[in-house]
Amino acid sequence: MYDVIIIGSGPAGLTAAIYASRAKLKTLILEANVLGGNTAIIDQIDNYPGFPFGVSGTELIDLFYRQAERFGVELRMEEVTAIQAIPEGHKVVTNAGEYMTRSVIVAMGAKRRQLQVDGEQEFLGRGVSYCATCDGAFFSAVPVAVVGGGDSAVKEALFLSDIASRVYLIHRREEFRANRTAVDKLLAKDNIELKLNRIITGIEGDALMQRLRLKDVVTGEEEILETEGLFVSIGLVSAADFLSSLLDTDDGYIVTDETMCTSVPGIFAAGDIRAKHARQISTAVGDGAMAGITVTEYLKE
Ligand SMILES: Cc1cc2nc3c(=O)[nH]c(=O)nc-3n(C[C@H](O)[C@H](O)[C@H](O)COP(=O)(O)OP(=O)(O)OC[C@H]3O[C@@H](n4cnc5c(N)ncnc54)[C@H](O)[C@@H]3O)c2cc1C
Known part of the structure; x- marks a missing residue:
């Protein structure tokens, strides 16, 4: 039984993990693709504070992850396919197994809708x-x-x-x-x-x-x-498909209050997957911190 399972290892998920594991919660991150999410693919980040000459996405994520690891967070590379309610909390189902947890932080990010024309993939990051x-x-x-x-x-x-x-x-x-x-x-x-x-x-x-x-x-x-x-700029696609029958959403994005609580007690959401105005690393980090604090208070209660 975990105290908290975090779905997604982007800036929101890793920040939530730092807060949760530092508060001594037994914390598991589940990641479907690459550690670091969308941030890991950015060559040069010039608008994240603390790096006057910019930083690469991989370097930033490496720092985030090492900080979370220091407090004992666990990471498994598995894709979450469902969340089900159980008397003690929630069951998180993945492509490789099932995990029991008292709470969940959904930090699955958003995908930019693609044009799907010739050259789009080839020139990604090169125009x-x-x-x-x-x-x-x-x-x-x-x-x-x-x-x-x-x-x-x-x-x-x-x-x-x-x-x-x-x-x-x-x-x-x-x-x-x-x-x-x-x-x-x-x-x-x-x-x-x-x-x-x-x-x-x-x-x-x-x-x-x-x-x-x-x-x-x-x-x-x-x-x-x-x-x-x-x-x-033809819209975003929320990664929340399997959650839309469980949680309140707006245009595919999970609706939360400002403490990152969703419509279901014990399930929190942070980062780009949330219905919000600006989707950036710094806003995802802010959401992740808030989710980590809220989940700690929720479990104490
Ligand atoms: C090309 C590009 C350049 C950008 N440049 C900048 C920039 O310069 N500055 C800036 O501030 N922002 C930038 N952004 C935006 C920034 O990357 C995002 O705002 C940020 O990554 C959001 O963090 P997140 O943790 O919410 O989600 P993400 O980083 O998207 O992470 C979500 C993670 O969840 C995982 N996941 C999804 N579904 C599942 C599942 N079912 N099971 C398990 N894991 C799952 C994904 O694999 C992913 O790793 C850029 C984005 C892109 C695409």
Whole structure:
């Protein structure tokens, strides 16, 4: 019987693990893929405090994990497939077995929705990005494109317009879903060019991305757009599929209060999987700390 099982070893899960294991809770982390989650794949992180010259994702995760390990946390590389209620707490089912626990912290993150066009995987990190806050600075004074029609795409385009020389905003429809105020700001920018009724049919380049292939969905006309960056902003996909029948969710994300409590007592959620405004390492770390503190208080009661 564990005191707490943490699902996911990204910044939220590892921070929760530091707090829980330091409070002497018997803590197990279950991780389906790679230690460190989305953060482990980032080459250079420039906005996480404490690293004035930046830090790589693997280095940051190594530091987080060593700190959790020091307090005795256990890690198993297994994918969680279900959580079931039992009289003593919860049963966590994985692809390799079952574990009993008094509480659970869900820190499974979110996946960026992909365009699924040729070149997207090939140029990931070499022109293709899913986060302007994270990677925008690499595109200073060069043209970039953003694809999407919602609030986040418009926000990404506005953010990039202060960094890049020109921003092409590609949207498959005539109208944006984004709020009117944001769209008005967008239209007032000289260096943002709208490419409406267009879809991307291919991403091309050599070592780095160099151009996009676009198709007009009304006329069928094709065009080539010379740009070194593409920010895909067509939404996120919560990793919470199997939890949506158990916990309250909003658009696939788990709803919590500010202490990370979900709709089910004894189950907490932290990080990108939570319904919230900003999905960053520092906000995931904040959530993880709060979840670790709340779970400790919950188990004491
Ligand atoms: C390309 C890219 C660049 C980024 N750059 C920055 C940046 O510069 N600065 C910044 O602050 N943020 C950046 N971000 C955002 C940042 O990575 C996330 O906000 C952060 O990783 C969220 O942490 P998390 O712990 O909530 O989730 P994640 O890091 O996504 O970790 C979730 C973990 O849960 C695991 N998991 C999922 N389902 C299961 C399951 N069923 N069973 C077991 N394990 C499971 C996953 O495998 C994963 O390891 C970037 C994101 C991307 C994609």
